[in-house]
Amino acid sequence: MIEVKDLHKSYGRQGKVNALNSISFTVDDGEIFGVIGPDGAGKSSLFRILASLILPDSGSAIMNGHDVVKDYRKIRQIIGYMPGRFSLYQDLSVEENLVFFATLFNTTVEENYHLIKDIYQQIEPFKKRRAGALSGGMKQKLALSCALIHKPEILILDEPTTGVDPVSRKEFWDMLGRLKEQGITILVSTAYMDEASRCDRIALIREGEFIASDTPQGIIDDYPEILWAVEGTGMSALLGELRAHDKVKSSFAFGDKIHITVEKSLQTEELKRYLANKKFNDVRIAPIAPTVEDCFMALTS
Numbered sequence: 001m002i003e004v005k006d007l008h009k010s011y012g013r014q015g016k017v018n019a020l021n022s023i024s025f026t027v028d029d030g031e032i033f034g035v036i037g038p039d040g041a042g043k044s045s046l047f048r049i050l051a052s053l054i055l056p057d058s059g060s061a062i063m064n065g066h067d068v069v070k071d072y073r074k075i076r077q078i079i080g081y082m083p084g085r086f087s088l089y090q091d092l093s094v095e096e097n098l099v100f101f102a103t104l105f106n107t108t109v110e111e112n113y114h115l116i117k118d119i120y121q122q123i124e125p126f127k128k129r130r131a132g133a134l135s136g137g138m139k140q141k142l143a144l145s146c147a148l149i150h151k152p153e154i155l156i157l158d159e160p161t162t163g164v165d166p167v168s169r170k171e172f173w174d175m176l177g178r179l180k181e182q183g184i185t186i187l188v189s190t191a192y193m194d195e196a197s198r199c200d201r202i203a204l205i206r207e208g209e210f211i212a213s214d215t216p217q218g219i220i221d222d223y224p225e226i227l228w229a230v231e232g233t234g235m236s237a238l239l240g241e242l243r244a245h246d247k248v249k250s251s252f253a254f255g256d257k258i259h260i261t262v263e264k265s266l267q268t269e270e271l272k273r274y275l276a277n278k279k280f281n282d283v284r285i286a287p288i289a290p291t292v293e294d295c296f297m298a299l300t301s
Helices: 043-050 073-076 093-102 114-118 135-146 166-181 193-198 218-221 235-244 268-276 291-299
Strands: 002-012 017-027 032-036 059-063 077-080 154-158 183-189 202-204 209-214 225-230 250-255 257-262 284-287
Touching: 002 043, 017 043, 017 059, 017 209, 032 043, 032 166, 032 193, 043 059, 043 183, 073 077, 077 135, 093 135, 093 166, 114 135, 114 166, 135 154, 135 166, 154 209, 166 183, 166 193, 193 218, 193 291, 202 291, 209 218, 209 291, 218 291, 235 250, 235 257, 235 268, 250 291, 257 291, 268 284
Parallel strands: 032 183, 032 202, 077 154, 154 183
Antiparallel strands: 002 017, 002 059, 202 209, 225 257, 225 284, 250 257
């Protein structure tokens, strides 16, 4: 179990850059807990504290009964940590990296091969290739294999899917699901809001603070706004006209659509007439269910 209470962290002279502000949460055994937020929100600072790599200014963090400050040596034995940037030895081969990390923890690849079998089998044909020559998806699988080879109780994964293609992202989350079934507690951060649904619970983080924490569906169920999707040509100009309407509360581009929140008194036909008067005649408007990203935008706008 992970127990974090009132964690603070700042950087710079006199702590002028506030990275974490009163972060508190718990993660149950065998749970996938996601920390979701944009770059610079504080995710990496939080995870580096939990991995005992940096010290908090104040507050406490307990990992399976061990304090990250007082018991840092024990912490490093029970966690597997995968930083956001690929940090294995690029001049070593795939096989050499794995053997090296197993040796660091006084174990062997053979002893814990069952833990990494599903993952490592996908890159084993390239085991003689230098790690630096691997694709993004293969690097990700190698890094996860190295983080698992000593049979950790807790996995800490800092933005593991950043810069990875969609197919590899899906494969990676499928792997995390199988690891969860083995009883491993997984703490993962991501800037991809669509990955939130793969977690048991999530926390939305912004500017060093958790602004919401619940199951993904629980956060969606708390969404308080009326949400419509608008489609049409000239998206940039269309977005501007929507933002100018006095009954449109917010509007953001989401791929090939614009998501808007509106006042209860506004009807879709009224908005269509307004846009037609602005020379947007092929507009399609429909109510939609919110996503976690819509919830994040509502909480931060």
